[in-house]
Amino acid sequence: MWIGVVSLFPEMFDALTQQGVVGRAIEKQRISLEFWNPRDYATDRHRSVDDRPYGGGPGMLMKVDTLRSAIHEARERAHQATGLVPTVIYLSPQGRKLDQKGAQALAAAGPLVVVAGRYEGIDERVVESDIDEEWSIGDYVLSGGELPAMVLIDAAARLVPGVLGHQDSAVEDSFNDGLLDCPHYTRPEVIDGKHVPDVLLSGNHAAIKRWRLKQSLGRTWQRRPDLLEGRELNAEQQLLLNEFIEEHAL
Numbered sequence: 349m350w351i352g353v354v355s356l357f358p359e360m361f362d363a364l365t366q367q368g369v370v371g372r373a374i375e376k377q378r379i380s381l382e383f384w385n386p387r388d389y390a391t392d393r394h395r396s397v398d399d400r401p402y403g404g405g406p407g408m409l410m411k412v413d414t415l416r417s418a419i420h421e422a423r424e425r426a427h428q429a430t431g432l433v434p435t436v437i438y439l440s441p442q443g444r445k446l447d448q449k450g451a452q453a454l455a456a457a458g459p460l461v462v463v464a465g466r467y468e469g470i471d472e473r474v475v476e477s478d479i480d481e482e483w484s485i486g487d488y489v490l491s492g493g494e495l496p497a498m499v500l501i502d503a504a505a506r507l508v509p510g511v512l513g514h515q516d517s518a519v520e521d522s523f524n525d526g527l528l529d530c531p532h533y534t535r536p537e538v539i540d541g542k543h544v545p546d547v548l549l550s551g552n553h554a555a556i557k558r559w560r561l562k563q564s565l566g567r568t569w570q571r572r573p574d575l576l577e578g579r580e581l582n583a584e585q586q587l588l589l590n591e592f593i594e595e596h597a598l
């Protein structure tokens with residue numbers, strides 16, 4: 349997967365590239381991440397990258413010419429590197445809310461150019477002319493688009509085949525097929541008098557699989573009933589959920 353990043357603070361992305369799943373995927377060349385900094389296109393003495401908003405008001409916007417140059421170069425390189433036209437994404441509170449389905453769509457969308465805004469954002473005409481999709485990681489305001497960009501890149505990169513060690517762990521991931529994750533346990537067998545559920549020590553893999561699905565269904569019902577609204581449960585899932593509800597009826 350090819351990802352270009354347009355950001356004034358490319359060094360922030362070390363958090364993504366220097367370690368962990370995405371870092372290893374870059375090493376293994378499953379993912380390639382390249383950066384363009386609008387400041388490199390500044391021509392004035394002060395190398396300015398921000399500009400004043402028409403209509404006045406507090407704060408600045410990203411300077412149009414340096415930003416557009418960076419986006420165009422990244423777009424160009426994406427096409428050169430992959431032969432495909434990239435999807436240019438902008439992170440902002442006004443964007444489509446990112447969820448696992450969205451991450452799956454992005455992982456399958458071919459090359460991406462991710463634009464991280466700073467200051468109070470970017471000129472609307474640049475959004476209209478240079479941005480294909482606006483995305484938001486949630487309903488809150490951050491001081492820049494870099495952290496949201498890293499969240500989006502990580503969520504999508506994990507889903508690229510071969511990025512995770514054992515591929516099935518991405519499949520088993522919580523929010524997989526729209527359910528919350530089941531509880532997990534590791535050594536020691538007893539913590540503060542609390543034991544690991546017997547089924548997990550039984551070696552009965554069918555029972556373990558069933559228990560985990562039941563727990564996912566039950567926890568989803570308890571914590572995020574909205575996630576169950578939009579989906580049909582098959583007979584087995586409905587049975588497991590009913591069992592869970594009976595066991596947890598107060």
Ligand SMILES: CN(C)c1ccccc1CNc1ccc(C(N)=O)cn1
Pocket residue numbers: 439440441465466467468469470483484485486487488489490491492493496
């Ligand atoms: C400075 N701000 C508010 C701003 C304004 C417009 C665009 C980008 C930014 C950068 N900040 C962001 C970016 C994304 C998200 C999100 N929810 O995905 C939250 N904050």
